[in-house]
Amino acid sequence: MSSSPQLSSQSPLTTGESEVIAIFVQMTQVLGVPRSLGEIYGLLFATPQPLSFQDIADRLKLSKGSVSQGLRFLRAVGAIKPVVIAGDRREFFEPETELRALVSGFLRERLNPQLESWGARAKALKIQDFVSDGMSQNPAIKSDELKTLSNRLDKLKTWQKRANTVLPVIGKLLG
Amino acid sequence: MSSSPQLSSQSPLTTGESEVIAIFVQMTQVLGVPRSLGEIYGLLFATPQPLSFQDIADRLKLSKGSVSQGLRFLRAVGAIKPVVIAGDRREFFEPETELRALVSGFLRERLNPQLESWGARAKALKIQDFVSDGMSQNPAIKSDELKTLSNRLDKLKTWQKRANTVLPVIGKLLG
DNA sequence: CATTCGGTTCAATTCAAAATGAACAAATTA
């Protein structure tokens, strides 16, 4: 038995399935993630039964490599849930459909790590690094300009903290 | 006079400038926008004086085309502000540095339009489009599966409304 | 133990999006 019982893995997509997939593919463009993620999640969303690895590859005509990587990402952000089916060695998947879980998973796994790295770099900035220290063929920075620059760097350093207070709230607002 | 007074347009970037630019380039990857946007905004952020079109192209070694398109986008989302300098035909630019303005501009110009289109498509979905209406070589959908599918489509249709209530709040939280 | 099954990894390829640069336009100056 190579495919799910009662499920013809290589039948063409229905109109509805194609449309749901298209919607999620459209979202991938905004989120800046690969198109295949939208296809996989969309197919799972449009299918009441859990699907196996092979089901997904067959119906979407994606390579095993793409499906493997796609599922890994979707699992990492909590967008899909593994389903164990008794007496079947394969992994099955169904979609997480709570908006709150989807959004906060994405924020946690994608945005937060970047924010941290970004905040660390911002903190390391020194005014000193902005004066071109060549043989003074460059004009000295005026004091009001120095002030402006200093203000900007200070602002930059506060951004991470502010993001860290706001982001957790978003999840709650959606809950 | 082909460059800003007292500003050597093609001098190499200082350490500080390079680092600020790198930080904003890193952000572009999360946001899913072109790298050049981060370079342009980063340079403006790291420079106390307003810069002209040509200043930007020279210092970043970007083509005029890239700078033109980059400035258009940054203006559209309100990330930069035009500055008029008396007796100078050229346009100058300085960065918007309020996090609140930056975030809400981006949400308004990039996310909202997509959300709308996406909500419209979701609303148009009909359960009927998910039954494969071939010569019944496919199994009929069971009633509990129909229920699951119906629930999911309903959820999908509520997502846009929820996003529209939450997104405006984000700006205020950052203010 | 040999073979199939279910899935991962990663180097090579493909492809879409970004950058380029030449042609163009509009305003300015000589």
Add this chain to the structure above:
DNA sequence: TAATTTGTTCATTTTGAATTGAACCGAATG
């Protein structure tokens, strides 16, 4: 009015990220 400056547009090229596919691995099966 010719020449210059400032910036836009858009067809082509470039490039980097996504996808592929073959090699690989461990677990199950005969």
